[in-house]
Amino acid sequence: MSVVYGYEPSPRDDPLVQVITKAVELGIAVMTPERSIILKTFPFLLKLPDWCWGSSIKRDAQASTHYMNEMKNLPFQYAKQHMADLFLGQSSMVAENLKRIEKQDEVSKPMLETALKSAATTAMIGK
DSSP states (O other): OHHHHOOOOOSSOOHHHHHHHHHHHHHHHHSOHHHHHHHHHOGGGGGSOTTSTTOHHHHHHHHHHHHHHHHHHHHHHHHHHTGGGGGGTOOOHHHHHHHHHHTSOTTTHHHHHHHHHHHHHHHHHHO
């Protein structure tokens, strides 16, 4: 996390590490071949109300999406808020690329920032 976001996690119960762990664990549980077959065979399951029998797949998918978004956004926001550390000798992939993005035209900035978020998330999961 220090190389990608410039974040040094605490040895125990770090909140950002917990978010990433929860997102990966839930994502792995949700993305199974069995669930894929069930959803391809019975696509109406995604249209069931959350309280209905058989909608646990839908609830798990919603929870997974929530945690994946947190995993993507929270560390990125941390890096964005601590970009000043770049001048203090603490560099990170996200901070350096955000500095480069600042020099781009206004039209390109949102697209480049989204791509950087995705690349940073992929680097974290890949570790």
